[in-house]
Amino acid sequence: MFGAITNREGDLFDQFSRLQQQLEDYWAAPGGPASIRAVAPGSYPAVNIGGTTEGVDVYVFAAGLDKDSIHLEVQHNVLTVGGRVPATQPEKARPYLKERFNGEFRRAVALPEDVDGESAQAKYRNGLLQISFKRKAEAQPRKIEITH
Amino acid sequence: MTAYKDIATNKETAAKEVAEQRLVLRPAVDIFENGESIELYADVPGVTEEGLSVEVDGKTLTVQGDIQIDMPNEMRSLYADVRSTRYQRAFTLSDELDTGAIRAELNDGVLAVTIPKKEEVRPRKIEVSVG
Numbered sequence: 001m002f003g004a005i006t007n008r009e010g011d012l013f014d015q016f017s018r019l020q021q022q023l024e025d026y027w028a029a030p031g032g033p034a035s036i037r038a039v040a041p042g043s044y045p046a047v048n049i050g051g052t053t054e055g056v057d058v059y060v061f062a063a064g065l066d067k068d069s070i071h072l073e074v075q076h077n078v079l080t081v082g083g084r085v086p087a088t089q090p091e092k093a094r095p096y097l098k099e100r101f102n103g104e105f106r107r108a109v110a111l112p113e114d115v116d117g118e119s120a121q122a123k124y125r126n127g128l129l130q131i132s133f134k135r136k137a138e139a140q141p142r143k144i145e146i147t148h
Numbered sequence: 149m150t151a152y153k154d155i156a157t158n159k160e161t162a163a164k165e166v167a168e169q170r171l172v173l174r175p176a177v178d179i180f181e182n183g184e185s186i187e188l189y190a191d192v193p194g195v196t197e198e199g200l201s202v203e204v205d206g207k208t209l210t211v212q213g214d215i216q217i218d219m220p221n222e223m224r225s226l227y228a229d230v231r232s233t234r235y236q237r238a239f240t241l242s243d244e245l246d247t248g249a250i251r252a253e254l255n256d257g258v259l260a261v262t263i264p265k266k267e268e269v270r271p272r273k274i275e276v277s278v279g
Contacts, residue, residue, distance in 0.1 A: 049226040050224065052222050053222070061193040128217065
């Protein structure tokens with residue numbers, strides 16, 4: 001079930017948009033046009049976006065966040081996520097590997113156009129920041145009744 | 149004939165293992181050492197306590213975690229940096245570490261593993277008596 005936001009399946013359009021994203025990552029980046037908010041692969045934090053007909057959920061993979069430092073902003077369908085990860089440094093210890101991110105971060109992602117920025121709800125659990133949006137009412141599928 | 153068959157099956161399983169390995173995420177880690185222990189911190193956002201496994205097999209410490217999120221069934225991916233739901237990473241331990249006394253703790257997606265050193269190899273301060 002969880003596979004939905006990580007797997008490579010999905011319908012043909014999903015596969016095309018992902019292919020486009022990958023092509024941009026690998027070939028279009030030097031010189032050619034890329035998404036204006038594209039980040040280098042492996043940038044912190046990793047983001048997944050999943051959508052249903054009713055809403056769009058943004059998942060930010062940011063372990064060990066200082067909860068008071070989380071700030072979220074939505075403006076014209078661009079979501080900006082910021083926060084701070086405190087550094088881990090036990091006393092009198094000598095480091096071998098230091099791969100984990102620490103310090104301030106900020107990342108902006110473009111949301112689908114029919115998302116209602118006012119409807120945002122956020123929660124932080126198990127190092128995963130989830131921001132849920134509803135799609136605008138006019139974008140919801142509507143059943144049209146036929147009158148006889 | 150049997151030998152040939154064995155190789156074929158091994159090849160098959162080996163290919164499968166390689167494919168599976170590609171699908172796991174390698175968590176970023178910090179490793180520190182002090183006189184008493186080695187401390188390992190790994191970022192495994194999205195992993196719950198039930199989805200986490202920290203195992204020692206001989207001298208290999210393996211950390212594995214499955215991302216578990218509740219979400220609607222009909223949800224489809226629009227964008228994905230994270231392309232797998234499993235974190236995995238293994239480390240080789242050395243002789244002076246007390247593998248029986250390893251402690252692990254999970255907090256906001258950060259796994260902290262403490263591997264104590266055996267009592268006899270901890271640094272001792274030698275008193276100098278001035279006579």
